[in-house]
Amino acid sequence: MAASLHGSARTTPRVRAELQASQETTRALADRYGLNEKTGAKWRRRTTTTDAPMGPKRRRSAKLSDAEEAAVVELRRRTLLPLDEILGCLREGIPQLSRSALHRCLVRHGIQQLPRSQEKDSKRGRFQDTSIGYVDIDSCELRLAQGKLHLFPAIDRVTKFTYIAFYEAATKLNGAAFLRNVVAAFPYAIHIVVTDNGTPFAEQPRYRGGMTDAYGGGHLFERVCREHGIEHRLTKPYYPWTNGHAERMNQPIKEATVKAFHYPSFDALKAHVQAFVTAYNFAKHLKALRWRTPFRTVCDAWRKDPLPFKINPHHRWQTR
16 A cells, blocks of 8 residues: 655655656756755655654653653553543642643553453443442451451442451451441441441341341341441342442552552551551542542532531541
């Protein structure tokens, strides 16, 4: 397939080849082909017959400095965040950065596409809109050479504010203790809690409604829910996406900690996970929150309607 010519080209590849191979003077060749002498001289100096690329020889951004562009590229390669999330992270530091400029920067460096995930794209719908105080709770294991540690995360569906705690085992007592800590940690009232059917949160289906469950006061987690007026909802077995917020939170925590670093002790692991969650709550701008942080979303909700709140969120975290 022949190469396309520039729209203003006065010569063809055949004419250019004849100019380069001819022994006649440049003026004679220019008169023969009806060209300007400078055009003829230019093609006689070249060794190819294709048009030279237009535009600057070194491609660069009109809005980003070299240091800013290097920061964008390094952030993309290290975190593998989507374009919109990178834009949210850099919006405060680089206010002149637009979405199109960020995309062009990624294209220049060949990193505009993320690696394909091995998981199939989910076809499930979005969660229904609700009010603050709708919390998803889950538990997962963090394994080290010394053993394993149980992490309990709680995340609000509206504000995305997250609270975590560590326990040596996923028992009924620890599940109930975690819920008490969640109620104390959140500055607003919790009205619904969603968990799976694990031992820390619910009795096994075959024991529900039995003598022990009826006369023993129910599961410890259920008792704490009743104490604080919280509705406890259980996910359907084998449908973990019903509790998707908490399930999804486990993945980035593991990828940023135990899957990326080696820890000499459980204390080092706890400190790193806690630092990650703190940065998530107070510094990470989330697309789902219109590029606000979870803490900013909590503060905005307090200014809009302080009735569900037990305390001013600014006061709560200034004293922590």
